[in-house]
Amino acid sequence: MTSTTKTESAVVAAGAAVVPLLDYLLRLADSDLVLAQRLGEWVGKGPVIEEDIALTNVGLDLIGQARLWYGYAGEVEARFAGKGRSEDELAFLRDSPAYRNLQLVEQPNGSYADTMARQFYFDQWHLRVLDALAASRDARIAAIAAKAVKEVAYHAERSVDWLVRLGDGTDESHARMQAALDDLWPYTGEMFAVDTLEQSLIDAGVAADVAALQPSWQAAVAAACAEATLRLPPGTWMQGGGHRGGKQGVHTEHLGRLLAEMQFLQRAYPGAVW
Amino acid sequence: MIATERDATAAAASVTGAASGASDVQRDITQAWAALATVPDPEIPMISVVELGIVRDVRFAGDVLVVDLTPTYSGCPATDVITEDCAAALAVAGFATTRIAMQLTPAWTTDWIAPEGRRKLAAFGIAPPGSPAPRIDVTGISPLRRAAGVVPCPRCNSPRTRLIAQFGSTACKAQYRCDACLEPFDYFKPH
Numbered sequence: 001m002t003s004t005t006k007t008e009s010a011v012v013a014a015g016a017a018v019v020p021l022l023d024y025l026l027r028l029a030d031s032d033l034v035l036a037q038r039l040g041e042w043v044g045k046g047p048v049i050e051e052d053i054a055l056t057n058v059g060l061d062l063i064g065q066a067r068l069w070y071g072y073a074g075e076v077e078a079r080f081a082g083k084g085r086s087e088d089e090l091a092f093l094r095d096s097p098a099y100r101n102l103q104l105v106e107q108p109n110g111s112y113a114d115t116m117a118r119q120f121y122f123d124q125w126h127l128r129v130l131d132a133l134a135a136s137r138d139a140r141i142a143a144i145a146a147k148a149v150k151e152v153a154y155h156a157e158r159s160v161d162w163l164v165r166l167g168d169g170t171d172e173s174h175a176r177m178q179a180a181l182d183d184l185w186p187y188t189g190e191m192f193a194v195d196t197l198e199q200s201l202i203d204a205g206v207a208a209d210v211a212a213l214q215p216s217w218q219a220a221v222a223a224a225c226a227e228a229t230l231r232l233p234p235g236t237w238m239q240g241g242g243h244r245g246g247k248q249g250v251h252t253e254h255l256g257r258l259l260a261e262m263q264f265l266q267r268a269y270p271g272a273v274w
Numbered sequence: 275m276i277a278t279e280r281d282a283t284a285a286a287a288s289v290t291g292a293a294s295g296a297s298d299v300q301r302d303i304t305q306a307w308a309a310l311a312t313v314p315d316p317e318i319p320m321i322s323v324v325e326l327g328i329v330r331d332v333r334f335a336g337d338v339l340v341v342d343l344t345p346t347y348s349g350c351p352a353t354d355v356i357t358e359d360c361a362a363a364l365a366v367a368g369f370a371t372t373r374i375a376m377q378l379t380p381a382w383t384t385d386w387i388a389p390e391g392r393r394k395l396a397a398f399g400i401a402p403p404g405s406p407a408p409r410i411d412v413t414g415i416s417p418l419r420r421a422a423g424v425v426p427c428p429r430c431n432s433p434r435t436r437l438i439a440q441f442g443s444t445a446c447k448a449q450y451r452c453d454a455c456l457e458p459f460d461y462f463k464p465h
Binding site (some may be wrong): 054153 | 347349379380381410416438439440441449465
């Protein structure tokens with residue numbers, strides 16, 4: 001708890017101790033990449049061209065952030081494995097159980113209400129996590145987060161706008177937005193669940209203490225729902241509470257299909273470049 | 275204007291580190307800045323990478339001329355092209371061994387766009403970013419809504435404009451429409 005140098009050496013010194021950091025970086029990177037891939041599925045199908053462009057621009061930001069996290073993850077891996085995987089190897093050559101993304105982001109696009117509800121929950125979480133990580137004891141994590149949080153502020157602003165527009169819109173759009181919020185609500189639980197791996201990095205001042213961010217997230221979500229004339233989903237049951245969610249490699253059936261499409265080219269033609 | 279100031283700063287920094295040939299180093303660094311000032315941003319070609327504020331430093335590491343670049347956005351697809359263009363411009367200017375280093379900290383902000391760059395953006399029809407860039411506050415329920423300042427139309431200067439979409443032709447721009455002259459336009463988002 002004293003200096004960056006001390007913390008870094010504590011994390012890096014023993015080979016085994018580096019693994020949590022690698023895993024944590026993959027959690028950050030994989031959520032970015034998987035959501036970006038989902039947003040990319042909207043290309044050419046957006047309801048209007050401005051939305052088509054906006055969705056892919058958000059996806060582009062997330063891919064950029066994922067690349068920064070993967071780049072660091074590869075370097076961390078090289079510290080204990082001799083050689084670290086490249087960005088492409090990490091993205092294209094891991095199967096579903098090796099992915100560490102939140103289950104929320106792998107959920108299908110559905111209707112526009114579903115897409116924006118997923119984005120809304122994620123953006124409000126992402127914003128707070130990155131803001132916290134900008135103060136990480138790990139200088140590299142802090143630098144990436146400080147960069148990314150500025151981009152995500154625009155994502156968050158936009159998804160709230162859509163929540164309000166659809167929620168406080170027609171009877172049809174209101175009903176769909178409410179249903180989307182209700183359907184995805186259970187997946188928000190694991191955003192704030194801390195397992196032992198994450199706790200060790202929180203204790204080292206490296207990771208974001210997501211449990212502490214939950215009240216602020218909940219207040220923001222409730223306030224936005226109120227403005228959108230929507231009701232905060234009442235259920236308290238949550239998916240993946242702690243040790244068996246996306247962050248531990250346990251995924252819904254949807255991730256495998258997403259990866260099958262995303263990884264096809266590298267699996268069929270290993271090492272192909274263009 | 276800004277570039278000139280940076281020339282002086284960079285040169286001064288280099289001079290202190292050079293035991294001999296200080297004036298040569300200073301001249302080389304000034305020339306390198308001049309060469310970089312000719313490199314346009316690939317997506318906003320009316321301004322140079324120097325005016326965009328993404329060239330953070332030019333220095334020597336031994337015999338290698340090192341240029342510190344910072345990306346505008348994490349996912350900006352122009353970053354690779356900019357890196358290549360900078361290396362090419364320096365090669366043309368006679369620098370044989372150069373290295374373009376990517377620097378994330380401190381994160382780029384639109385506050386670094388030079389005044390001349392802002393003027394060129396407006397002349398090209400892109401509303402320059404508001405300044406200073408907004409501070410992000412996630413402590414409460416904000417940013418549910420950021421206080422949206424007036425974005426004057428770059429064509430007719432009317433303040434009667436409205437947001438069409440938060441993202442435009444690139445991630446760094448939003449789409450606006452002017453209710454006075456009815457023209458759509460891009461707004462370079464403060465960042």
